Amino acid sequence: MRRTRQRIALLVLPVLVGSVLLATAPAGAEPAGSSAEAVRSHLENPDQVSLVRIHLSGADLLDRVVAAGFDLEHGLKRVPTGIEGEAVVTAEQRAELAAMGVEILADHESFTWSDEADGGLQSVGAAAARAAQTFSHEATVRVARADWFTTKGQGFLYVEARTTQGQQTSPVVTMQLENDSGPGSDFAFARTMSRFVDSGQYMFHRNLFKLDTRPSQIRVTSSTGGVATGHVSNWLEDGVPPLTANPGYKSDFVDGYQHPQQLHDRIEEIAREYPKIAEIVYLPYQTNGYQRKAQATIGGTGQAAVVVSSAAWGHEGGNEITVEFVDRPGADLPLAVEVDGKAVRVLLAKNAAGGLASTAAQVAQTLKTQSGGLIDRAHPYRTNAGTGIVQPSAPVALTDFLDQKRAGAPDGEVPRGPNTIRALRIGKHRDGRNPGVLIQAQDHAREWVPATTTLETAERLVHNYQTDRETKKIVDNTDIFLIPTNNPDGANYSFYNNASQRRNLTNHCPDDNADPARRNSWGVDLNRNYRVGSAQDGYAGGSFSCVSDTYQGPEKLSEPEAKNIVWLAETYSNIKFFMSVHSNGGQLFWQPGAYIANGRVTTPRPPLRDELFYWQSASRILSQVKAHRETVVTPENVGGSSDVLYSSAGNVREDLYHTYGIYAFGWEVGGSVYNPATGNWQGGSFQPPWVGNPELVSGHAETMEYANGIMEMFRIAAEWGKDHKKPTSKLVPGGGTYSGPVDVRFEADEPVSIYYTTDGSRPTLDSPRYKATEFREPGEVFHVTETTTFHWFSVDTAGNIEQNYDPSKSEARNNFRKATITISN
């Protein structure tokens, strides 16, 4: 009965429909888990899990919960009162979460942004009037973003604004947001903005709400008197045709979820069919493999219990071992072990009175040394000292549990043993001359849509190369590396055994967590195993616990799956773009992605140039996603991942960006689709039904729309490689004579770094670099109060320098840019 209930709990996650792959086992097949052996450890079933929706008060609680080993990676979102997310938990863990202060939500309790105007401006107006007496020029409000978008017939406005008094808590500064109804109309519809605080640090105020008419301007008023207005911009471009709209363009190749063997077979086939533009790169570090030691916990879970593990992998003989605890007649008998083939018989000691006299600790020690090499790990259960007297037991068959298939597992056997991860390399010139783009999917095993998205991308490239001009441009001008599954062992485990598996299959646990009932809790979170901003260095969001779903591993880059990515970056130095594809969440991330919680110290922020380039690229990529079925990834879910979501220590993006200068995106595909029927945003799942509801939750639709986005990323890379155009920049307003102090800033025709001086010297790469006012905001404003001469030059992302100026040569021409702001009084 217990097993049946467990299956139901697991099926909360996936409902698998319409895939040949996932057809049920043929009639007459042996039911999963049955076996000829008479006895099997009664602890073979890992604890039952279920999915719950939770609310956390903030990032500090999130860090504590993650550090305690809980599984809450995906589907997390920021809400004004903290963070909401989903957790895969046992009943016991659910109680622990509650004890830590985590709220378990019922469905209807999830946060949704209100779309009602609250008319609160009047009272704030009064407060503003009261505060006006103490108003100083430092008390400012700035609008960071005011974004308009539509999806499925509904308009939305998203606003972020900051007050310089945002950190103040007594009283908390409140902000009111109004919008007009188009050019020239009045401000109205006041709403109170949500104050977003993370790790004790004020971030900004923000709101997302429905609107039927696109506003032209917004106005934000703080309770201490600051006022700012801002123009409303369009978030994402509407009406951009996706490549799939080109005449004759072929798409929609992937027809169901693909397990690792299918993914590897298909990309090998592609390389054989299209040898002129494709090849396989076999990554050098082999995985642990879909294999485990055979195990059993014998004698309950008390002080008399013994946990045994085979020396050989299960499929290499471990599964044939049996262990028996034998009570012999007589008295004064020593503890001994007899081995006959693969049968291990422990002859329990007897005392002078003829009573059993071997403790679990003694039996474990004897098994390790006297089993003829069959058993190399034996210990008391979990943290027990093993002081109990071991009782006799019939022969128990050890097992690696990998033959126990979950309901709905695909047909076929999974090859055992280490796996070689493959990258499919596509490009006409695969010699380093073109910019490289690395797409890495399924670091997390249960995320099946990233794998199909990556495979669909490969199919589109090779099938359209001869016939579609845009595709030919991509293949001729980029060097693409596609890893459809970077965690094949875990992915196999997710397909065949434990659908919610996230990590790889390597067990690093010491004895207290090494018993087989813990087997679904082992493994390393591959996206916490990297070197920059790691938990070892004090960053939040990676765990030291080997049974945590964000376990970072025993050391940085301990895992072959992570070593391979570093190997690729070092071997192919032309790789300049990277996308780590995850699900599910509807988010697009870059740096910073980790911080030290105390003081909220992030990894270094990208300079303004890279930040603007990331935003520009994100807009293009997400506009292509939207073009498929109007899925909008909202601006609140785009940016530095630790700014908009949470800190993830040791993630791959931080490493590739900071170590190699690679533009490194992270993507959470799926989820957060607006449902016009309910008026709410609907979340997705790791393994949505393949066909499902094509307008809402559907693995197929997600695969198609996000493949559009990856194709756009290739176009960005191709253009970047061809970018020899010098950037141009200007000071706004420009040089001239002004009657009083004037505010100036730099503008450019593309994302650039601007280096400037105001002391008359030549600008160099060591001069001050123009920066953002604050994160997620545009460039800073200089308040010029006396006559000042600016010298500057700009550098774009491809390294082109404005006017061909050479900042390194002191003797060179002074062809940098110059402007003098003359203040006449």
Ligand SMILES: [Zn+2]
């Ligand atoms: Zn993931």
